[in-house]
Amino acid sequence: MSRGLGILASGIVQGVGFSPFLYGLAKNLKLKGWVRNSSSGVDIELYGADDALETFMFELTNHPPKLARIDNITSHEILDSNFQDFKIIESKPETGNFLPISPDVAICEDCARELLDPTDRRYRYPFINCTNCGPRFTIIHDIPYDRPNTTMSSFPMCANCAEEYHDPLNRRFHAQPTACANCGPRVEYFENPDLSVFGEEAIQSARQSLKDGKILAI
Numbered sequence: 001m002s003r004g005l006g007i008l009a010s011g012i013v014q015g016v017g018f019s020p021f022l023y024g025l026a027k028n029l030k031l032k033g034w035v036r037n038s039s040s041g042v043d044i045e046l047y048g049a050d051d052a053l054e055t056f057m058f059e060l061t062n063h064p065p066k067l068a069r070i071d072n073i074t075s076h077e078i079l080d081s082n083f084q085d086f087k088i089i090e091s092k093p094e095t096g097n098f099l100p101i102s103p104d105v106a107i108c109e110d111c112a113r114e115l116l117d118p119t120d121r122r123y124r125y126p127f128i129n130c131t132n133c134g135p136r137f138t139i140i141h142d143i144p145y146d147r148p149n150t151t152m153s154s155f156p157m158c159a160n161c162a163e164e165y166h167d168p169l170n171r172r173f174h175a176q177p178t179a180c181a182n183c184g185p186r187v188e189y190f191e192n193p194d195l196s197v198f199g200e201e202a203i204q205s206a207r208q209s210l211k212d213g214k215i216l217a218i
Contacts, residue, residue, distance in 0.1 A: 001050050004033075004078035009060065010041035011071035014145035015102045017131035018042055019088050020173045021065045027168075029056055032083035037144035039094035047083050067102055067132065088174065091144040099143045101136055108133040110171065121160065124200060127185050131175040139177060147176045158183035 009018075014037050022035045022044060031048035046053060057075070064070055107115070111128045114120040122128045129135065142149040157165060161180055164172040172178045179185065181199060189202035197205055206216055 002048055002080075003050060003053065004045070004047040004080050005053050005057075005075055006078045007044040007046070007057075007060075007073065007075045008041055009044070009070055009073050010099065012067070012069040012100050012102050013042045013064075014099065014143070015136045015176060016067035017065040017171075017173075017175075018068055020131060020168060021068075022060070023086065023088055023168050025056060025059055026086040031056060032086055033081075034083070034087045034089045036089045037091040037146060039092070039099060039143045041099060043092070045078060045081070045083075046086075047078075047080050067105060069100075071100075088168075091146050093142075093144060099145075101140055101143070101145055103137050104135045105133045122180050124203075125181045125184075126187055126203070127177075127179055129175065129177050129179075130171045131173065132171065134175070134177045136177075145176065150176055152177050152179065152184075155179055155184050 019035050019037065019042065022042070026033065026035075026046065029048065029052040031046045031052055033044065033046040033048075035042060035044045037043075046056065057073075061070070061073060107128065108130065111122075111130055111133055114122050115124060115128050117123060136145070139151040140149060141151070147153060157178065158180065161172075161178055161183055164170045165174065165178055167173055186198050187202045188196060188198050189205045190196040191209075209216060
């Protein structure tokens with residue numbers, strides 16, 4: 001037997017890989033519907049077999065993403081809306097609602113490995129991050145936690161970053177701070193108006209200044 005289910009999950013459920021997790025779970029269970037961020041949390045509408053819906057609710061409740069903290073889950077029956085697939089849809093701002101945001105998270109093992117890999121396109125890029133790590137609370141302006149509501153809104157993604165961002169199988173899928181040296185923030189070092197360098201040269205200049213006994217302001 002098939003039926004529809006509407007779900008609202010609240011807590012730290014944005015910026016922690018929650019929607020990609022639900023997307024993969026629904027796809028594996030052959031459920032149809034959608035998921036979206038809202039100012040209240042994460043909204044989900046599902047339609048499918050009873051046993052698949054039960055498995056979905058069990059996994060959501062007991063095995064959410066590592067960085068998530070679910071404070072509350074509510075669900076109710078809904079009518080079949082003739083869903084053809086499962087999608088992540090546009091977020092829904094709601095005036096007056098509040099949602100906790102994840103703190104910034106230290107670099108994960110995967111990003112640390114890429115950071116030190118000379119063959120990786122993010123080699124030694126100091127602002128490397130993914131869905132499992134990086135800035136959250138310190139870059140947000142408003143909820144829902146989407147890129148236009150963060151300080152990353154002024155950094156349009158390059159083609160490579162955009163491809164990762166829109167790929168449900170990539171760990172940077174909907175990672176709002178995702179960037180690289182070609183499109184994201186960069187390090188600048190300057191001593192006076194005549195000396196200003198960027199990127200790796202900036203980091204090495206800062207190191208040399210410390211070796212020379214100079215004092216740096218960051």
